[in-house]
Amino acid sequence: MRLRLCIAIVIALMASLISVPAGAEVQHPRQEWMRASTAGLFLHWGMFTAPKHLNCEEWERDVTGGGWTPDYWVDEARKLGASYIVLATFHSRLGYARPWPSKIPGSCATKRDLLGELVKAGKAKGVQIILYMTDDPQWHSEQGVQTLNSKAYSDYKGQQVDLTTRDGFGRYSYDLFFEVMENYADLSGFWIDNDNAYWEQNRLYEQIREKRPTWLLSNNNEDTPIMDTVSNEQKTGMIPSYDYPQAAFTPMPRLTEACYKLPNTGDWWYTGGTHEVDTRLNTGRYITNAGSSMKSLMAETPMLNGKMPPQQEAFNNLMASWVPPIKESLTGTEGGGYLYGGMQPGFWNDGAHGVITINPKTKKQYVHVVTRPRTDYVRLRDNGYRVNSVSDLRTGERMRFTQSGGYLTILGVKNWDTYDTVFKVDTSGQQFFHSGVKATASSSRDGFPASNLTDGSFEKYWDSNAQQPVSITLDLGRRKESTYLAINQRESSPTHARVSFGRPEDSTRIKDYKVYASNDNRRWDLVRSGAMASARGTQFIDIGEQNSRYLKLEVLNTWGGPQAPRFFKELQIDEIKVAHGYQRSWGTDLPLEAESWRNDRDGRAHTGWCEGCSGGAQVTGLGGGARNSVEYRDVSVAADGTYRLQVDHTSSAATSLSVSVNGAAPTDFAVAADRPDAPSSTAVVASLKAGKNTVKLYSKAARGPAVDRIAVSPLPAESYVPKTTLTVEPHGLQWVGPGQQSVKVTAKLRLDAEDQLDQVKLVPTAPAGWTIQGDPATAALMRIGQELTGSWTLTSPAGTDISTVTAPVTASFQVLGRAKQVSSSVPVRIRPADRVFVREAEDSVNKIGNAGLTGCGPCSGGEKVRNIGGSPDAFVLFENVTVDAARQYTLYVDFTVNGPRSYFVSVNGGAPVEVKTDGVGNNTPYTTTLPVTLNAGANTIKLFNDKDGAPDLDRISLGLG
Template sequence: MRLRLVVALVALAGLLTALPANAEVVHPRQQWLRDSTAGLFLHWGMFTAPRHTDCAAWEKDVTDGGWTPGYWIDQARDLGASYIVLATFHSALGYARPWPSAVPGSCSTRRDFLGELVEAGRAKNVRIMLYMTDDPQWHDNTGVEMLDSAAYSAYKGRQVDLTTRPGFGEYSYDLFLEVMDRYPDLAGFWIDNENEYWQQNGLYEKVRAKRPDWLLSNNNTDTPIMDTVSNEQKTGMIPAYDYPQAAWTPMPRLVEADYKLPTTGDWWYDGGDHPVDFRLSTGRYVTNAGSSMKSLMAETAMVNGRFPPQQERFNAFMSTWLPPIQESLRATEGGGYMYGGMQPGSWNDGAHGVITLPRSGNLQYVHVITRPSTDQVRLRDNGYRVTGISDLRTGEPMRFTQSGGYLTILGITRWDDYDTVFKVETAGRQGFYPRKALRSSAPALVDGSFESYWDSGGRLPVSVTLDLGRRDKVAYLAVNQREWSPTHARSTFGRPEDSARIKDYRVYVSDDGRRWGAPARSGVLPSARGTQVIDLGERHGRYVKLEVLSTWAGAQAPRFYRKLRIDEIQVARSYPLSRDALPLEAERQRRSGTARVEDCPACSGGAQVTGLRRGTVTYRDVTAPAAGEYRLQLDHTSTAPATVSITVNGAAPLQVQVPAGVKDVPMSTALPVTLNAGANTIALSGTPSGDAGVDRIAVAPMPPASYTPRTTMTVDPSGLQWAGPGQQTWKVTATLRLDSDDVLDQVALAPDVPAGWTVQGQAITADTVRLGQTLTGTWTLTSPPGKDVEPTDIPVKASFHSLGRPGTVTGQLQVRRRPADRVFMREAEDSRNKIGQAGITACAACSGGQKVRNIGGGPDQGSEPDAYVLFEDVNVETAGRYTLYADFTVNGPRSYFVTVNGATPIEVKVNGVGNKTPYTVSLPVTLKAGTNTVKFHNDTTPAPDLDRIALEPGWSGM
């Protein structure tokens, strides 16, 4: 598991890709951070409540309040944090510098708070990093100017305006140099985004030359010269604590997850004692460790440095909760990725967790963060043969069994409230073909290196072939896709994101690499992080071909759409197998008629029961703690669609539709059943419609009534729609996608229009929808005749049942009447526009609550070169001159270039303060009658964010 330095960009036929050569992805100076689990993020400055605007008064209150550096150091150690990031020179905290500075320009203290903190940290092995901002926009947001341009100009001997980005960049550049000279024991800089002055004047290169052992961390972007990529406050995942689902940086890049511990309030102390969600916070802490990510936890220090009581209570809790499991978190790596290990993520019966690994040896730690509803944990073993398991907190040895690619830990009676950790001893990974024996049409897939990868080049469908060297047994593929995209659709910091992972696939096996025959397996891989396994049953051949038909990313996220990347594929010939069997395996139950046991290596226990057309398998002792409704999971096989009849305690049979699959690879279907307290009898039999096999059943409590399977619902057009006068018509398309393993039944998709509106088109229905499947419908919606459109939100609803319970997912079409003097109006975020590599982000003050961000720029600006907003189908009735209005937000002077119908671009210079305040600019344009195109772009530097455009006949000369 030794880390290696990326030294070059490797190219192979345009498909083998690596990080830029100047990206120091792994360097010895990073080792202390790689060995860390967490850091403490402290936003503390002049605007810490109660707000100060006088530097001396703030310093006096800090000192008189009893501030001491030792308190912060001790609190960090309680949290298991190895470092502190001090964010005092912050745009929203008054630009205070907690050290005596020779450079005038903003608050600087006489007392050396920074120096005292560095010294206190050095004494207890807690490193200090200094936060630096690029942003002058909040210089007077309290009504008091916090930046002193006159003093800095006198110091420089020329006029410098600190409220502009270039002036502030020069000022902060001098501060970087001063800090490097004064504090050699500092650990580095934590930099909040980029300033053009820094880039143009080689700031980072100076840091590297002067302090080569210091770290550089950058917020939200992957800048090659930086050591660390930080991901700020990701939310919306399921479960909520699984922060890495929103990460987009593959290992071995150093990655931080920086998030607030208080669940409400600001990043800094605002005067309130806000609660800390213990479950969310501990879950994030452990899950990040299980993905080789560092938890940078933000707490809100008061003026005197102390934390509010609820944060102190959490820190005290962590000081006792962490030590018993510290060996499983510190100096470990995430399991299931480039360092090996079993599969993390969602397990059985609602369980969710991660794997951590020491960097040497055969130990693994299974962290069960969300416990299952049963007394066992079942997860993919990824080929590791387990020799022993114990509870890390108690030392209690645990029973376990392995078969069909799964490890099951049995009889768990003691669960920690937040993280039950099992110490797993293994004899290493077994059953795989050695990498050196494999050849591939994409050599990067079998080179043993996760620092190079295969890229499909934007092509789908696409296939890769693996050559085993000779004809042999093939049981399954273990696929590690590049961890460069989130696992679910989201929009963050101005760019839409979606999973670039494999969705629909087929696998073929061949003796000669030319004749492939029917697929050995077809299916859908989940959008999930870590190793994904494709079971093939028992196949024989020399060549294996993986064909990828589709990926999860949608067209709304062009950065990931159709862009498949795979790190490694391994081929296994067999599964680890232990003699202990799981409860409720079919082959251990009573059989009658033609029911018989058949070998099935991919099944639990290595066997299944077939012949159920005229046979029955009966479970006579299925126990339940109390009478009521339970979730019954049936693991089944079938080559063709079939039906299994389930009889519970002699009641009327329930019919389960089994989809086509593979005769020796199980799939799962769950349904609700009513059980008695104590023992129950469950009989399974087939029907003449098809012959299914039964691997096992599993019984668990029903999920909470509030549970809804995870779906993605899209409605097109999206974004606020502006209507002209009179009756209007919209063509609306909606798509429902199922993102989880739970099956949806009785699915219907249709718009629900208000009174007076009409719909052309029927509801779209499906008996079932399974993982990755979609349901799409298109309708024509027409507003009431004889009047203008009123403000209307029209829901498009998908209704369904899951485990017998009804559920609904809703999208909507938003319609508004445009102003009478406008002949055209459209939101920038409207799905009818093309935005290239730009992205959509929330903007409460903007029209429709959204805008398009990250327009323009080039590679040297840290922006995508292909980022723009192209308005197509801009329709006007009459050719001539029009006034084009653009609503935008901007921080400082920037420019759009506006291109109409492909003509010469027009530069539009704008200025403003703050990206939350919309402004309007106008310019004359000449349009033709009918359809026109209008493009907002900037090919060299970042442009303002764009809210919407509108057209008015004529030009007023504004």
């Protein structure tokens, strides 16, 4: 599979909206079989499958001689629970091999009808077959032989056609589409690796629709309107690593695939090596994709004879026994927490993580615990569902559970599955949500009004028109009770900052917010503020017990940063619901409730009502010292050790709380002002002994917080570091002149996880002999979404040129008593003597529009800018290119390219000059030059190509040529 992303057209495609592009069919009967499926098997196979063949006839001979059989592939797919196979042989890196007899010359074609045999075998066993087609001719001579025969195809067409060009290859492959459609009626569609302009100009897709209306069309990485499926290729970098949907950018009900390799390493095709398959990673992907209505398109690397390498076959065999016991939670289900309803997926208690699947017909929900908690219970938001029963789907065991404060807690879990513990949850549906709520907003994009927020349809949404801050006012019609907001944001972006195939992506979800209440829509009371996690699925804001007609949600900012222009300041919300109560079960209590009769309450400490608290109550009256306290007499653990002790508390004013374990000296911590009827949490470290322990809570302040509950669990793994984003500028290798130099460094640390950092310090380390001006940036504590920034000036020693140095910037902090740190560096190097200016393309002072950064080991700074060109939005603009004198200079452009491509270069906004380049391999730096005339002082140099893709850019420099 070609690892190249064409210009992303990341657009929401909903059939019921006036904004849907012409030709888009988001839902269609031909898609039904794939919507009902869980997975597909992606097979990359061709002439260059090891042992590599450079001759088509020899490849076919050895395939047949090796015993290839289509039934083996179909059976392996069924082991995986796959409903379809995508066959990738007409692939740019596999010799453009066609496994069917063809009358159209131009590349490898077999005499044996391997494709026809596979289609027939799949039909007999209920497995659909889809054919991969590439648009890309650039790898035609990668192996030292020409795999595209332009002369043969030109003779066939009666006109000269160069298959090594995109237009020529488009003509050739266009003919192949029609040959396949004519000869293989039982094929199920095409999986297309990006678009070709010739196809689009000649209405290829529309003709496929007309000729084969039941066939599916999938497109790699792009959201193309006429396609049925958006395939998301090989996404990594998420936390946890298996949660593939975190990297997806297309909201339901658009049909989406998660396309990924099962082998941990190596190419997408078999190269002769044996590569491990990470069972934990890939079972997790399988489940979390199902929990977001995404199809797991799993790529395996069949050998020449079609057999899977042993470790891949072993994974298939494991899946054949592991999936069937939980099949009902995966087949005919949709992702829960989205437009189909369901409880909240994501991070749960004590390190747990999982997803929800829901059967739209039976309304049964399935809680998939992919990462188990460090305790024996699972606690997640119930989204207003009244739970009747819970059972372990694998064992049938009925589970104890309790509901209160917006949470379902499944208790006493002993039988944890290694990869996915599944609980079947029967409910009576959602309750306690207001109807008839009307919404208005301070800003809306045309066609996406605020009324879409409360219309009951997740397929119509509100768009903020890129305004921040922005507010949404909810009118309940009259004064009513309200307890929380349930918000479904548009799943049109990944949930964390990342670079995908060289393009920057970021979350468009709400970060900092405030909620106000009013009875007259004029005078507003602030009722809650905070930061919302960048997470998929329904998110909740508990607002205590309000009695008002109007509620206003003010969104101060979103998680997306300016490094990803496509996502910056964007905000779209499908639905907002207003709740007026929480589900409450009776007979089973959540362990360690403060109000439990098992606890001692001394002095003024007493039980008070709190609907938003677990159990519906809390202990108040703390304050004035240890004489007013609540004491747990039986906090039991299995072994002596250090534990994580979480205290859920409420308070309307800033105060403090003290925790004493077994009569020892107390641990004191600050409690921020919030609400007296909506809990927040603080975790501390506690030393406990095996068996029973006492935990006493009180406040030394005159008026202390109330306590809802405590929870005890083992500490996270020693290696655990909360997710943070550390941004250091300048980014990229810094080139400086001779003599003493100063470099200004700024840094920003953001906490992205719902943890607490203590004793936070942000500071650079000066290279030997350098000095630092500026103090460390510090914070006593940080919560989710909060930022710490600092700025410093680093100065080299006087009287000497700098050597190659690196200035690391380190953020250090405490997490539950453990010292942790993250860091990033600023490398500095003296520019070559024959250059008067050098700057990396990836330098943070440049503007790159919708282009993006990517690693490049041979490049000068280890990075380059990729995806330049193809539109006016993808460019590299070098500002403040400073020279001493007005004159002509030689501009050196360092780049990588695979095949002929061009830059256009504009100096100070002047007429662009085309710079043609050529090369082999996108990992080999080349240099080209052109004369430029610059002004004394600051200049601008822009490299772009508005129409076609340009080379990747490493750096530019200026010489006195």
